[in-house]
Amino acid sequence: MKMCPLLLALAIVPEGAAGLIAPAIETQLNARQKKIMVQVQKEGFVTSGWCGITFGVAYQTVYRDLNGLLTLGLVEAIGRGRSTRYIPKARQE
Secondary structure (H helix, E strand, O other): OOOOHHHHOOOOOOOOOOOOOOHHHHOOOOHHHHHHHHHHHHHOOEOHHHHHHHHOOOHHHHHHHHHHHHHOOOEEEEOOHHHOEEEEOOOOO
16 A cells, blocks of 8 residues: 655654554545645644645635544644644544
8 A cells, every 4th residue: 555655755753743644544635635744744733824825725625624634633723713723633542
């Protein structure tokens, strides 16, 4: 089974981050969500504003993408409103 090249390119995983995504979950992600996860792992967080500018999509599309990542338990939201940051969800071991 092949992993997404973007996710394989992750060299640095921030402390407490989930690390690489399981193939079963990765198949549920669209291309934007995979790129969002790369950014989250690389920088430690992402914002809806970054997603909108980077992908050039409407806020509703960004919301659906981020909400999907929240639902899958890959990220967690910190803050409220415009200051919300999405960070990697820590593993529950």
